[in-house]
Amino acid sequence: MKAHLFTDADNTLWDTDTVFATAQLEMLREVEKLTGRTAPEDEDQGLAFLRTIDQRIATEHPDHLRYPPALLAQGLALVLEGERVEGAVARVTAPNLAPTNAFEPAQSRFLDAIRRLPPLRKGVREGLLAVTRARIPVMIVTEERAERCRKFATEHQLDGLIDEIISVRKTHEAYANLKRKAGPGRCFMVGDQMDRDIVAAVAAGFSTFYFPGGFAPYWASELDSSETTRIDRFDAIVPEILAAARIRHSN
Template sequence: MPVSPHALVLDADNTLWDTNATFRRARSAMIQVLQGADGEEARPDGEKRLETTDVLYRLSQHLPSSGGEGPDLEQLARAAAFYMSGLRGGPEAGIQTSRLRWASEQVRAGRQPPGCDRSRAGRQPPGCDRSRARKAAEAFRSALSAPPPLLDGAASLLRGVQAWRTARPDRRTSVLFSEGAPDRLEVAFDAHGIGGGQYFDDIVLREKTPDTFRDVCHAIGNAVDLPEPQAAEVVVIGDSLQRDIRPANATGCTTLYCPGDLWGRETPEAASEQPDYTLGTLNEALRILDL
């Protein structure tokens, strides 16, 4: 049976557009700079140098956040250079997790990647040029400036939201609720026409907690023309059980969970993370919401 809400609250990253793919391209650009022309050369231990963005993503989890969406990019580049050096650290040196931890610890300690002694003859390991970390970080930033592509069904959903709002502007409202960095989101907004009020009455950029969801719902209640504003029916659509579904459930919202590539299809760890609906694609939201 279709749901007839007074308000729709949509997540942005990896719900409407494929932010994960954009970050993969950015990590790949960083790796290419660090590997230079020798990217396919075998490591001293017989393994190939860093070839996938997966390792770079996991390295980022071992480094402190710079206050934005992850670690300082030059630190991340140096950690990757340590990882790619072929050296090991700790008693479990043969285990990749240990190597990830060791590489991040070198950066935390303020060390430079190995092999940067200019007096040393012969070919230097990747990352030994101290300016290369800066170049790798810039390559990451440049790749990240490309607008992320809309996910399957997102364009249809946005058009549906637009028509749904226009039909009853006094009783229907829509909100984009994101934790993303404003400068990066602005790229997506410009590319997909999000910021001009075409699809959303409000854009909220805050950490997602039950309290912030309550604030959003309170604002929605004041925006729609209902005898009892607190009775507004709010539907939330997101790709993360922890970041979207759990805090929305705590606020009494109807929740639509649409798994994406970043987190995969998660399993609820508690009743608080159980969505009301699980979608295969955003096209299914059109049917559930009768848009």
Template sequence: MARDSELVAVFIDADNTLWDTDAVFAGAQRALLRAVESRVGILTPQADRLLFVRAIDQALAERHHAGLRYPPRLLVRATELALRGVQANDAARAVWNGGKDYLLSDGDLAAIEERFFGDLAKPPRIRQGVTEGLSQLKDSGCLLLIVTEGAKAKVERNADVLELTRFFDRIIEGRKTPDLYRRMLSLTGAPARAFMIGDQLDRDIAPAKAVGLETIYFPGGFRPRWAPDEASVRPDHLISSFDQVPGIVFDAVAGTAGAQVRHI
């Protein structure tokens, strides 16, 4: 496809960028901790209950090939061990290796895991300024696409619930690498100006910068301890509300004849 000098494409992450997935996970993790505490009869001594369970969560994610998408039953088992005095890293290692005796029965384990999945299915809240920002971008003629590593069906469901579907030309699911962003640029006709907005410096920002996209970092409520810092990735823009995006985009394309929407 020929390069379109007027087309402006804006690629946008979904989870923790358009909506607050982290708050949903936080609620589910707190509920899981309460359930394990109740069944084993031990309360965490740590004042910050979310910090307690997230230390275990990240220790598991660092050891599992699926990262943060590891099976939740591992978190249930490791949380029990942590409540019994095992350090988070050691608890994660123990459940990964197996062979430990647990107080929780298999039935309790299955029930807590099922409740956890149910809590994760709750709809998230839209992030600040998202509807306003998307409206301005769409009205200006920008091509808007969601780029996500999450399940496309779940992203579609959340977008519908939050009444955001009308803004987007397409939802793309895939592992965020420079090659994916190159394919995105090809798919949209190699626009003269393309932007990427996201909350993850290593997944959204760094690979997009590597192929020349202008990047907009919208920090979320949770940053894994293995994530890089801003100084090392150097996003082009940092925002605190999504409605700051149109000003950045419009300033960047100032002087052009206008933008065109291309449906793909």
């Protein structure tokens, strides 16, 4: 019996949240200087303050979490200047939003900052090595650009452990299509986001592993996790996948 491993990349293979948190706090400090107003002094509280606005914008914007970072800078400025979060989000996500250059430098610096190489998460190299040695194909499924994902995989020397990188909006239909293309055998999906990585994959007939990271959007907090296996390191997937492929795992 064959097995096929699909895995998310950001916050699953590598800890993108650490890089984003640093970049977001840098943006917040920059917007504070622009407005002359300050967010909560504690960095954790500052990050929570920022991410409340970030997630609200993502909820309303058609590009979801991939909306232009300048909108976050503008939303932060509005809230720091006294506008309620709901009103600020409505303004920056309005289809007739007037373009402004005031936050372009903050956006450019943010985009530069998130290009930093994020560290691998626990057990990633070990897990991918074990699965690859068993000749089980490994596909990365990401909503990010495939080029960016390939760059990080290369810098972490994971190239030889990845068969394909697929950039696609993660929906039930997308997973069903991936499963159909994989052919016979059991399909596994590993990810850190309940809605995009787990629920949609389960609906398409995947077996899933939920590998929570440092960031979980508020809208996914109430989703049912009873049909997935929660893991605390990536290589915890290995025994079940090798068993599904009828390969005995040996150290």
